[in-house]
Structure formats: C-alpha cells, structure tokens
Amino acid sequence: EVQLVESGGGLVQPGRSLRLSCTASGFTFGDYAMSWFRQAPGKGLEWVGFIRSKTYAGTTEYAASVKGRFTISRDDSKSIAYLQMNSLKTEDTAVYYCSRGLRFPDYWGQGTLVTVSS
C-alpha cells in the first residue's frame, strides 16, 4: 500500500526556517518524481514545487511565490522528500501536502500544518 506521511510542521515566526519531510512507503521511491502542494486555511490548492527522479537528474521547479526561499530535495536511500522553507512569511501559513508524481499526482499525504506568526 502506497503511503506518504508529512511531518515537521508547526508554529514559526516570520523570517525563520522550517524543514518538512515526506516519508514514503509501498513503492520504489527513487522511480518517482515528488510534488509539494499547500492549502491556506479555507482556501484552494496551490502547487509549491516538485523534484524529478534521479533518472531525470533530480531537477526541481518552484512556484513563483516560493522561488528563492523554498528548496525541495530527496534522499532515495531513506525514501524521503524534503521541503526546506526559509524566510517564511505569514502568507506561507497553510497545510502542506506531498504527493507522488508531476503532471497527474496520484497519492497524497495527510498534510502537515505550518503556521507563520509572531
């Protein structure tokens, strides 16, 4: 059974950093690209970015709203994808989801809440 579990969320002050993890199981993690999405309270879904598999050089793409502040990486030996978030802003407050795939992501985690507030 495919499972994705996000962790690392919490309350953080503006300007600080936080790293989220997405731990995968039930499939060959290294064969897949992984995406991150977010959902602000009471709002719709927003794509954050993705990382391709090593087959495609593990390259990354980011939404304009987070480019230069967020970094996605992966550790295929541990089946974990990371979302490093720096210079956090209040508008980054959201539930963050990881998912498998790029153009038609299939499995999603349960999400982890990040609250940016002083």
Added chain:
Amino acid sequence: DVVMTQSPLSLPVTLGQPASISCRSSQSLVHSDGDTYLNWFQQRPGQSPRRLIYKASNRDSGVPDRFSGSGSGTDFTLKISRVEAEDVGVYYCMQGTHWPVTFGQGTKVEIK
C-alpha cells in the same frame, strides 16, 4: 500561467440526482506528447485531496463508476450520475500540462 475556471462554485444537489462541474482552461491542455493532463480531485471535509480522474477521462482504481470525466482542449466536465451523501466536499480540476501546475477555484458540492 494557465487559468483554470470552474463553474459553478457551489452546487447543492438532491441525493440520487446527477451533478456536473465544468472546468475551462485559458490554454489548450494538450501536451506535446499527445496527452491531456487534466485531473479531477475530491476533497472531503477534513481530508486530503483524492484523485478521481486523470488525463481528462481515466477513472482511478476504487473510484465509483458514477464519477466520469470528459472533455478536450480547453473544456472539461466532471459528472456524478447519482449523488450520494459521501460525495459531499470540494472538487478541484488541476492541469499538469503547463508549468506551473494550476488548479481551479474548487466547487463545493452539498446536499440540498
């Protein structure tokens, strides 16, 4: 960025009756590889998104056959043939053809 426009944004439905959600894109969603990366997601209250339909018309495993997706180019539709109580939630279309990936605003389905 490709703008995805859903309608209606709110859809009150009687149990057992059909429902239909429209999703229009500002550009064609046909990729150079020939596929159309238009997906439909269901988000029940308090839950994470669940993919129902991928590549416009392919129903995911385990998704009831009362859900169907259709359309091409810039015009797509999600249909529920007979709404059940468990279908309450917000439905999103998402395009993965062009970067950045973008979503529709969401359509809230509720029971009358």
